[in-house]
Amino acid sequence: MTGTANEQARKTAEGLVYATGFGNEHSSEAVPGALPVGRNAPQRAPLGLYAEQLSGSAFTEPRATNHRSWLYRIRPSAAHPPFVRAEPRAVRSAPFTECVPDPNRLRWNPLPAPEGPTDFLDGLWTLGGNGDATQRSGMAVHLYHANSAMDRRVFSDADGELLIVPERGGLLLRTELGLLRAVPGEVALIPRGVRFRVELLDATARGYVCENYGQPFRLPDLGPIGANGLANARDFRAPVAAYEDVEGPVEVVNKFCGNLWTATYDHSPLDVVAWHGDHVPYVYDLRCFNVIGSISYDHPDPSIFTVLTSPSDTPGLAGVDFVVFAPRWLVGEDTFRPPYFHRNVMTEYMGLIEGAYDAKAEGFVPGGGSLHNMMSAHGPDRETFDRASAAELVPQKIDDGLAFMFETRWPLTLTAQARDAGHLQRGYDDVWQGLQRHFRP
Numbered sequence: 001m002t003g004t005a006n007e008q009a010r011k012t013a014e015g016l017v018y019a020t021g022f023g024n025e026h027s028s029e030a031v032p033g034a035l036p037v038g039r040n041a042p043q044r045a046p047l048g049l050y051a052e053q054l055s056g057s058a059f060t061e062p063r064a065t066n067h068r069s070w071l072y073r074i075r076p077s078a079a080h081p082p083f084v085r086a087e088p089r090a091v092r093s094a095p096f097t098e099c100v101p102d103p104n105r106l107r108w109n110p111l112p113a114p115e116g117p118t119d120f121l122d123g124l125w126t127l128g129g130n131g132d133a134t135q136r137s138g139m140a141v142h143l144y145h146a147n148s149a150m151d152r153r154v155f156s157d158a159d160g161e162l163l164i165v166p167e168r169g170g171l172l173l174r175t176e177l178g179l180l181r182a183v184p185g186e187v188a189l190i191p192r193g194v195r196f197r198v199e200l201l202d203a204t205a206r207g208y209v210c211e212n213y214g215q216p217f218r219l220p221d222l223g224p225i226g227a228n229g230l231a232n233a234r235d236f237r238a239p240v241a242a243y244e245d246v247e248g249p250v251e252v253v254n255k256f257c258g259n260l261w262t263a264t265y266d267h268s269p270l271d272v273v274a275w276h277g278d279h280v281p282y283v284y285d286l287r288c289f290n291v292i293g294s295i296s297y298d299h300p301d302p303s304i305f306t307v308l309t310s311p312s313d314t315p316g317l318a319g320v321d322f323v324v325f326a327p328r329w330l331v332g333e334d335t336f337r338p339p340y341f342h343r344n345v346m347t348e349y350m351g352l353i354e355g356a357y358d359a360k361a362e363g364f365v366p367g368g369g370s371l372h373n374m375m376s377a378h379g380p381d382r383e384t385f386d387r388a389s390a391a392e393l394v395p396q397k398i399d400d401g402l403a404f405m406f407e408t409r410w411p412l413t414l415t416a417q418a419r420d421a422g423h424l425q426r427g428y429d430d431v432w433q434g435l436q437r438h439f440r441p
């Protein structure tokens with residue numbers, strides 16, 4: 001059954017069409033004439049559809065940060081039975097109070113494979129986070145490991161947007177606004193409140209999720225870099241309208257103020273026939289990232305690799321940045337080229353999508369992750385330090401890996417399951433043991 005479903009999802013994903021551009025006002029209709037012309041809420045919407053606005057920002061926010069979409073759907077979202085509390089599964093939410101914040105450097109192996117059939121939602125496992133979902137501030141780090149499609153089930157997150165980073169196995173995301181394909185090396189974003197179902201393109205799917213309770217991710221300002229570079233707006237892809245007209249029971253799971261709630265609808269809420277707006281899901285291929293770095297000496301701080309940023313109330317202090325360490329040339333003269341030793345007021349959670357990362361010789365593996373909390377001392381492991389200190393500084397292409405970082409202004413507190421996990425590596429500190437003293441006064 002699952003094999004057939006995956007085959008079907010693969011076929012669907014192959015033929016997908018997208019609209020392009022970050023932050024654009026898109027419009028799309030799956031049936032000609034479904035989108036009203038000249039007004040958002042005509043007395044009677046075309047084709048007997050219901051008009052509904054989905055607001056991602058307050059009505060009154062400045063234009064630059066105002067996001068909403070108008071949806072034209074078979075039934076209004078309001079037509080649903082009451083939600084009741086659902087099993088939290090392995091999903092936890094901010095404020096994170098199960099553990100005390102831990103100053104230690106921590107590293108995990110990949111999430112173990114689930115036992116038995118497990119869809120994206122059942123396979124979602126929270127590592128930790130910060131802030132408060134009810135205050136719309138902070139973020140959470142989740143991982144997922146799934147082996148089956150969500151079946152007659154959709155999910156939506158009122159607490160924040162979800163940045164999904166596949167590491168193994170492709171995903172077909174069926175959202176209210178249409179379909180997206182996201183395979184390892186690409187990232188997908190589901191905006192706050194948008195309902196979606198995850199189907200699998202391969203037998204299993206594994207990856208990371210940044211749940212951003214704060215301001216929606218946007219492209220960073222480029223300053224002196226100029227008008228182009230880093231993640232270019234034109235490389236972001238939004239879906240076109242695609243609806244399902246499905247009657248019968250569909251479970252809708254809603255994450256609201258930290259808890260999961262469930263209701264069984266008598267139809268699929270993925271029934272939007274046309275829409276326009278800028279509160280939209282999107283995918284981005286990290287291989288499109290225009291990597292900028294030093295062509296003289298030293299290497300810039302990793303903020304130069306920011307793909308998306310969620311600003312906080314303090315200028316320059318991101319609630320969370322999504323940063324990618326993509327293939328690039330290193331040419332710095334008289335330079336220690338891997339990441340330097342450092343202590344950072346920001347908190348760094350790192351994951352690996354493929355290959356290796358240039359600061360760690362071993363132990364940081366695809367699907368695993370590391371946490372270097374606020375001010376914790378970290379940097380290259382001993383082996384990397386020794387190698388890079390002695391390396392001949394010829395131009396060198398780093399193209400054997402794809403790592404990323406969720407960097408946040410607040411310390412990250414673990415969940416109990418992350419602290420006690422069997423896949424937490426014991427003795428991570430040892431990678432910095434044996435760094436010899438070389439001081440010769």
Ligand SMILES: O=C(O)Cc1cc(O)ccc1O
Pocket residue numbers: 299300301302338339340342344348359372378379405
């Ligand atoms: O810790 C890390 O590996 C990420 C990182 C990379 C870098 O080049 C400089 C600082 C930094 O936090």
Ligand SMILES: [Fe+2]
Pocket residue numbers: 342344348372378
């Ligand atoms: Fe770091």
